[in-house]
Amino acid sequence: MWELIRANQRRAATLVVAMAALLFLLGYVLGDALAPGGGVTGLLVAFLLWVVLSLVSYFQGDSIFLALAGARKITKADHPQLINVVEEMTIAAGLPKVPDVYVMDEAAPNAFATGRDPQHAVVAVTAGLLETLERSELQGVIAHELGHVKNRDVLYMMMVGIMLGAIVLLADLGSRVFFFGGGRRRTSSRSDGQGQLLIVIVAVALMILAPIVAQLIYLALSRRREYLADASSALFTRYPEGLASALEKISRASTPLATATRATAPMYIVNPLGVSARGLADITSTHPPTSERIRILRSMAGAGLARYDDAFRTVTGKKGGVVPRSALTAPEQAAATAPAASPAMPAVPVAAAVPAATLAQAQAAAAAPVSAAAGRLERVRQTTDMLWRLNQFIFIPCACGTTLKVPPAYAGQEIACPQCGARHTVQPGAA
Amino acid sequence: MIFGLVLLVLIVVAVAWVMGMYNGLVGSRNEVKNSWSQIDVQLKRRHDLIPNLVETVKGYMGHERGTLEAVTKARQQAVEVTGSVEDRAKAENALSQTLRSLFAVAEAYPDLKANQNFLALQEELTSTENKISFARQYYNDAVLRLNNRIQMFPSSVIAGMFNFQQEKFFEVEAAEDRQVPQVKF
Structure with missing residues (x-):
């Protein structure tokens, strides 16, 4: 695990430097093309743009993002099972702190994680997700999100995203100045001769190409992070089937997420905007095709990172794996992920985790097939109750067995129970 | 002069290398300790939840006195046991077994399964x-990471010098429990 994080950081550093070089090159060439000798000014503008964007997103990024997504923080009383699952996966991932849990009032099942480091991590899920998924599937999804947190993906994607934003902004700015405000400078540049003309051509080419290249790098990275988080999820839960069937359910629900935009899409577990036809979608998508992710998870012969890498290569037919080499060659990783095959380790954590994780399901299955439908009903009821509570609705248990759920505006008034007609006074703030 | 300089560099590199190895070993050992305390917290939490569960269930499951007593007894033993990782693991596994049979028996009591308190406790215990x-x-x-470091060359040399001890795995169940249960009709 640690090897994986270190490999991530190395790769992140390289890419951030590469993107920064692209950004500063663009700034320099643009500056020089607009006014001979203005390269340094252009460089400064590029640098300032980057600093401002970085500062804002480092300190405000997660709260802006949560506000954009319309997410609200919940506590254990609101949805005990969700909080429990998050706590379980925090332990499995060995994270130092249980992340804050947010819920979005959305019917489309989806989830995301944000926060710049594990100390400030946030996990958010939609109400639709809570209604749709069984416990073990929810575990898989939360483990995937905590995989993002553990691998420092959030910070990483944020840094690369800022670079991308800065490059796009700069190119846009440059083209505006060029075509609308650069008349006088253009005549002066023509008199400067060959060299200056070359600079202008390079500037125009960069202005067009840099945002596209940056975008493609960003998307390729985003897809790789998704595979890695899937691998981490399998490692944490030791039960890839949970995430696989969750992904199946999520992709089957075709409702697009209303609050997702192109800027926030890469953060979700499954692309919230829906996918266009395959082909071009492969390199222009933030997420790998869900069907492929499911196939990889289902063809895993174990639960470790090495097993995921094998499955990835079999399913996609690609030579290079997705998990950084150093994480695989580390001896502890190889042994830890294939405990059943290793006689040195009789403890067999796979066998330990799975029965306990599916204990509740096993019991439900033993009871009767009817209980599956009852379980779904129970989940829907829990979720809607939680949403009522988050909206400050007041819950009044009536003696006849029904629970009245009253809008906060009715506080202080007297209402009748629709079942038995008993009168209740609505206490403001009563849960 | 040159020879002395080379020697000095070699010594510095060697010391840095030993330090890195040593710190890696200490880090692994602390990770083991820390993760053990995590288990401890959860075991304690389970011990605290069980009396509530027994209290809630008692009214519904009058006929299942034996199951309830087994849970209470297993809990008592798990609380009292001190000493090695192996002993504790054994007692806790026995407790897990009795709890599992309690929840299995509870399936036969629809009233109990409708009880909100019981459902909340069941979720907590699960x-x-x-x-x-x-x-x-x-x-x-x-533990595997620590033991690998202690056994593998070259860190095994450092581990031997500073007397690092291998730790024991938390075994899941006794060997006989791990066999596939026999189903009889």
């Missing part, structure tokens, strides 16, 4: 059970 097994999973991985 989750605690999960947390124990995930903490155990993490603990075992940490």
Whole structure:
């Protein structure tokens, strides 16, 4: 695990430097093309743009993002099972702190994680997700999100995203100045001769190409992070089937997420905007095709990172794996992920985790097939109750067995129970 | 002069290397300790939840006195046991077994299954059970990392010099429990 994080950081550093070089090159060439000798000014503008964007997103990024997504923080009383699952996966991932849990009032099942480091991590899920998924599937999804947190993906994607934003902004700015405000400078540049003309051509080419290249790098990275988080999820839960069937359910629900935009899409577990036809979608998508992710998870012969890498290569037919080499060659990783095959380790954590994780399901299955439908009903009821509570609705248990759920505006008034007609006074703030 | 300089550089590199190895070993050992305390917290939490569960269930399951007593007894033993990892693991596994049979028996009592208090306790215990097994999973991985470091060359040399001890895995169950249960009709 640690090897994986270190490999991530190395790769992140390289890419951030590469993107920064692209950004500063663009700034320099643009500056020089607009006014001979203005390269340094252009460089400064590029640098300032980057600093401002970085500062804002480092300190405000997660709260802006949560506000954009319309997410609200919940506590254990609101949805005990969700909080429990998050706590379980925090332990499995060995994270130092249980992340804050947010819920979005959305019917489309989806989830995301944000926060710049594990100390400030946030996990958010939609109400639709809570209604749709069984416990073990929810575990898989939360483990995937905590995989993002553990691998420092959030910070990483944020840094690369800022670079991308800065490059796009700069190119846009440059083209505006060029075509609308650069008349006088253009005549002066023509008199400067060959060299200056070359600079202008390079500037125009960069202005067009840099945002596209940056975008493609960003998307390729985003897809790789998704595979890695899937691998981490399998490692944490030791039960890839949970995430696989969750992904199946999520992709089957075709409702697009209303609050997702192109800027926030890469953060979700499954692309919230829906996918266009395959082909071009492969390199222009933030997420790998869900069907492929499911196939990889289902063809895993174990639960470790090495097993995921094998499955990835079999399913996609690609030579290079997705998990950084150093994480695989580390001896502890190889042994830890294939405990059943290793006689040195009789403890067999796979066998330990799975029965306990599916204990509740096993019991439900033993009871009767009817209980599956009852379980779904129970989940829907829990979720809607939680949403009522988050909206400050007041819950009044009536003696006849029904629970009245009253809008906060009715506080202080007297209402009748629709079942038995008993009168209740609505206490403001009563849960 | 040159020879002296080379020697000095070699010594510095060697010392840095030993320090790195040593710190890696200490880090692994602390990880094991820390993850053990995680298990401890969850085991304690389970001990605290069980009296509530027994209290709630008692009214509904008058006929299942034996099951309830087994749970209470197993809990008592798990609380009292001190000493090695192996002994504690054994007692806790026995407790897990009795709890599992309690929840299985509870399936036969529809009234009990409709009780909100019981449902909340069941969720809490299921989750605690999960947390124990995930903490155990993490603990075992940490022990494996430490033991590998202690056994593998070259860190084994440093481990021997500073007397690092191998740790024991938290075993899941006794060997006979791990066999596939026999189903009879």
